[in-house]
Structures are given as C-alpha cells and as structure tokens.
Amino acid sequence: MQVVNAKPKVGSTVTIERDDFLSGKYAAEIQRLLVERSALVFPAMHLTDAEQLQFARTIGKVFLVGGDQELQNISMDPTVNRTADYTRGAFYWHIDGANDVIPAKATMLSVRTMPEQGTGGDTLVANTYAAYADLPEAEKQAIDKLRIRHALEASQRYINPDPTVAELTRWRQHPSRSHPLVWHHRHGGTSLILGNTCHYVEDMSREDGDMLLCRLQEWATQDEYVYRHVWSEGDFLIFDNTGTMHRADWYPLDSKRLMRRTTLHGEEPVG
Numbered sequence: 001m002q003v004v005n006a007k008p009k010v011g012s013t014v015t016i017e018r019d020d021f022l023s024g025k026y027a028a029e030i031q032r033l034l035v036e037r038s039a040l041v042f043p044a045m046h047l048t049d050a051e052q053l054q055f056a057r058t059i060g061k062v063f064l065v066g067g068d069q070e071l072q073n074i075s076m077d078p079t080v081n082r083t084a085d086y087t088r089g090a091f092y093w094h095i096d097g098a099n100d101v102i103p104a105k106a107t108m109l110s111v112r113t114m115p116e117q118g119t120g121g122d123t124l125v126a127n128t129y130a131a132y133a134d135l136p137e138a139e140k141q142a143i144d145k146l147r148i149r150h151a152l153e154a155s156q157r158y159i160n161p162d163p164t165v166a167e168l169t170r171w172r173q174h175p176s177r178s179h180p181l182v183w184h185h186r187h188g189g190t191s192l193i194l195g196n197t198c199h200y201v202e203d204m205s206r207e208d209g210d211m212l213l214c215r216l217q218e219w220a221t222q223d224e225y226v227y228r229h230v231w232s233e234g235d236f237l238i239f240d241n242t243g244t245m246h247r248a249d250w251y252p253l254d255s256k257r258l259m260r261r262t263t264l265h266g267e268e269p270v271g
C-alpha cells in the first residue's frame with residue numbers, strides 16, 4: 001500500500017492492490033490513516049455496490065439509512081434521490097449524523113456520474129483535529145466545556161431561510177441534540193464539532209454564541225486544514241466523520257452528478 005499526502009495537514013491518496021483493499025489486509029492501517037489524514041482517496045477503483053460494502057465491512061459496521069439502505073444515492077435529482085431537497089444542505093460545511101447520539105464514524109463515496117466539467121461538485125473535507133491543535137491555549141480552555149445544540153432546523157435554514165409554518169414544524173419533529181463543542185476522543189485526539197447543524201451555543205447569548213461559531217468555523221476551514229477532492233472517473237473517497245467537516249462545492253441543481261454513499265456506524269459517543 002502506497003500513501004501520498006495531498007497537504008501537510010489533510011488528505012492522502014492511497015494506492016492499493018484491489019485484492020488487499022477488499023480483503024481487509026490493511027484495514028487497521030487504513031483506519032489509523034483515516035483519523036490521521038481525515039480524507040483518503042482511492043483513485044479509479046470503479047467499485048460495484050457489493051465491493052464498496054465488502055470494503056466498508058472491513059473497517060466498521062454499515063449504518064442503515066432509513067432503517068434498511070446500505071447505500072444511498074447522493075444527487076440533486078429527486079428522481080434518484082428522494083431526499084434531494086435536504087441534500088442541498090450538503091453545500092455547507094457539516095458533519096453527517098450530527099443530530100444523532102453517536103455521529104457516524106466515517107462516510108465513503110464512489111462517484112458514479114461525474115459532475116459536468118467546469119460546473120463545480122468537488123468534495124471538501126476540513127480536518128478539525130488539526131484546527132483544534134493550532135488554536136491558542138487560552139482559546140482551547142475557553143471553549144472546553146461549551147455545549148452546542150444541533151438541529152435539522154439550523155441546517156435547513158441555510159437553504160430555506162424563509163420556511164412556512166408547515167416546513168418549520170416538520171423540521172422540528174426531528175430531535176435536536178446537545179453535543180460538546182470539543183470532542184476528546186478515546187484515542188487521545190481532540191476535534192471540534194461544528195457545521196451547519198449548529199443551532200446555538202448553550203448558556204450563551206445568541207450574539208456571542210453565533211460569533212463564536214462563526215469564528216471557529218472560519219478558523220477550521222482555512223486552506224491549510226481543507227482537502228479539496230476534484231473527482232475523476234471511478235474515484236472512491238472516505239472521510240473520518242468524527243474529526244472533520246465536509247461539504248460539496250456548488251454545482252447546478254439539474255446536474256447528473258451521482259455518488260453512491262455508505263456510512264459507518266459511530267463507535268464512540270461524543271465526550
């Protein structure tokens with residue numbers, strides 16, 4: 001297995017024999033790399049659904065979206081993605097499953113239909129371990145005990161800032177979740193939980209809380225922490241959902257861009 005880093009603090013390209021990839025020979029190494037590098041690209045893999053699942057099971061437990069889907073279509077086309085409306089929230093920095101008790105461990109994407117050339121559609125991943133590590137000590141202490149309320153309402157307001165009462169009511173039927181802002185992981189690393197699901201900072205005025213979130217988000221998405229994946233045919237991308245934020249770069253809503261996504265069950269509550 002060969003690993004080439006994209007940037008000093010984030011992103012690597014991994015070249016691996018197909019049999020080794022599917023058998024889990026390097027599963028432990030890949031999981032370690034995933035935490036260390038945030039995003040791993042396996043170029044030109046052209047995985048089938050069965051192969052994607054086979055690999056996924058070597059590094060974790062597959063999360064069933066909607067109770068029964070091991071793979072989902074990620075597209076803005078409602079004929080192939082019935083939650084395309086919600087998917088538009090992915091244009092903004094976020095964590096998958098931030099409203100869940102235990103956020104997903106990792107997310108993986110295979111490109112099936114490339115974004116049309118020159119129309120955007122890159123995938124960006126920001127390493128919040130590195131962003132946290134580089135914060136001044138005083139700031140680390142100041143934010144250490146803060147908690148954030150995450151809600152679907154917050155992420156949906158980015159794409160629908162003027163909801164109807166029916167829409168707002170529907171959003172609020174999804175449970176919101178309180179998480180620490182700073183995640184001290186069992187393996188010793190520390191990351192930030194930010195993104196478009198952040199509704200407000202608990203026990204802080206909205207003015208101060210919104211400014212804090214804005215500042216940290218800006219800090220964590222500086223160029224040195226962000227890997228931008230420009231898709232090529234057959235690419236397979238994994239990111240560590242517990243120590244990153246990610247987003248899709250803008251692309252037209254009528255684009256045929258299609259990803260097959262698999263999500264891995266979280267293994268550690270936020271603590």
Ligand SMILES: [Fe+2]
Binds near residue numbers: 090094095096246
């Ligand atoms: Fe996502």
